[in-house]
Amino acid sequence: MTKKPKLFIILCAAPALLLTLIFMLLPMLNAIYLSFTSSTALKIGFDSKFIFFDNYKYMFQDPYFIQALVNTLKLMAVVPVITVFCGLVFAFILTQGRLREKRFYRTVFFLPSVISLTVVGIVWSFVFNPNKGILNHLLEIIGLESMKRPWLGDSKTALWCIAAALIWQSVGYYMVMHVAAIDGISQDVYESAAIDGANGFQQFFGITVPLLRNSIGITYVLALSGTINLSFTLSNIMTAGGPNGASSVLLQYMYTQGMRNANFGYAMAIAMFTLLIAIVLAVLSRKITNKEDRS
């Protein structure tokens, strides 16, 4: 029996634990506390009044908050589903398909997720540019001129332009995760299915999806939190909150209240609510995808 070097383990883990405590846990507790106060940029924490749930009460009556909440929920309903599904499909094609340029596609699809998100926002702003953007030009070339519009300035499309940029940016990331998961499925399973006459479509829905249930659950939760976080950057850069708030998202409203209006207390209340939504959805998603495993 080897003696477990307890002291050594503690010493190794201590720095990381300390950093996590100082830079993640304490600020979070501070944020929770601030959300119950009337803190502003210059009167933070103990300098300000403790106002209990006033911030939260105001929040639910605040039309701008409701608008940002609805926009974020819309994004969260659509973006993770499409991202994970496309990631799965691409992963399946790359692993089971007989493409020679597999490595090339893997790199190309993964590239958007390593580019700075700000750059992604700027590039897609140019794509959607009403006069110089390639989207309007493409529509013109294929004869769909009537569909041309100021994409980022139209309240019906501004939010979905952000969704498009978000999906493009993260598909590759989840694709790679799914590739790793699919590699864990033994090739014999696919071979016997092929022998039994299953085509690609049936293999995908009959083998890949059920066996990858856990991985799909994890990537879905990651995509949810990614949507909440990343939508802020894109919304800020591409539309500055969109025509009259049509593409404003929760974190962006938090930023506006915290940084522009200096209402730190209120901003933290919004942050806490966002955190709550994220946790609830994450727990729900894991419960649903884990159900099959336990049974």
Next chain:
Amino acid sequence: MKKRIVAGLLILCMGFGLLGGCSKEDTGSNGDGNAGSQATDQELNIAIFQGGYGEEYWEKVVKLFEESHEGVTVNMEISPTIADIIRPRIVAGNAPDFIALNDTQEDGLILSLIKDRGLLDITDVFDGENYAGTGILRDDIKEGLLESTKCEPYADGKIYLAPFNTGPQGLIYNKTYVSDNGLETAATWDDFFALGDQIKDDRALFTYQGIYPGYMEEMLWPAIASSAGMEAIEKICRYEEGSFDNPEVLEVLRNIEKISSGGYLLEGTVGMDHTESQSEMMLGKSAFITNGVWMENEMADAPREEGFEFAMATMPTNDENDVRYILDSCEQFSIPADAKNPELAKEFLRFLYSDESVKAFAEASGAVFATKTGREISKDYLSESTYNMYGVYDEENTASLIMNFEALPDNCKLNVSDEVFNPLTSVMNGEMTVEEWAESVESAFAQIRADIEAAE
């Protein structure tokens, strides 16, 4: 062995990557070797917002100040994100001695300093002698600025913010295009739309900085002042009930809406940012754009149609005999209340209004200080068109307008500019009527009034 060399090189690269985060922020000489009692008296910490005017002027004026003040060291921090840099320091009680930042900035730092009464009363600087010793500083400053809420935020006669540069904002157009085609800039709204019909086959009449509808303040407030008078503006600045939802203001809103519904707005405007809309205008896609005198400098490297020359016209009015109001921009200086070296900061402020400083600013930035003699002193350093744009005040029947919004109370969750101008985009898109626009501003005003009452 080869793998180790490659690994080592990669680690070096990562290390250099970390250095990429280092940026040149601190400028200013550190020649004074005297530590101890002399140091605090002679050291000035200034924080400057680096905007469209660049850093050349500041570097120059810091040098001039240090040269003319023996033993003084100025530690300057200049950055486009200066607010994020100094905010934590102010909170920690380590505020700089002097700040050059506007109350209209996105970061809201000066606004929160105003809300929290964190600025020093500098009325004595203006009631005292100017730097050259030739008179009272107040008399040197351009009229109307010191009494506005841009400088006296609490409207109590005490100055807390000093004017930096000021300039007219109006309808910028290409002088060459107008003169070559025998056109005339419009005096009234009817003329304006008639002009739009006239040039319809060649270019759109008007564009603005789409995703930043706040720029339209340059059109809205002068138009309201011209048609409903300064009393109407003053009521709006006090968020009074009915100040926005009334027939005169609604008429102005309808004219603005007509720009879009009548087909006079450049297509795609609502989706463009300021750089795009400005360059579209310079390329001849639109005859007019709302903007200020900084546009020439800001778009110095941008492509433009042949023979393009900047010129500024005033906003259209209802009747040709109405007073033509021009919205003034006013950038600001301030000194934090707990600055460590307020006296030296005040001396620096006085120095900034001296002729040398005004000239240095014109030369480096192509813009004019907020002094009465500023424009003439700067004449040699401004381009002819910029000089002429500043001269728009000399036109017949014009008046300067400074928006004097009452200071918002602490904890107010609304931003006046957003409340007034965000709905404009929906109106331009045809998704909101002007009545709904006025109603939404009125309910925002009602909320602000409630917040002001609650804070008292």
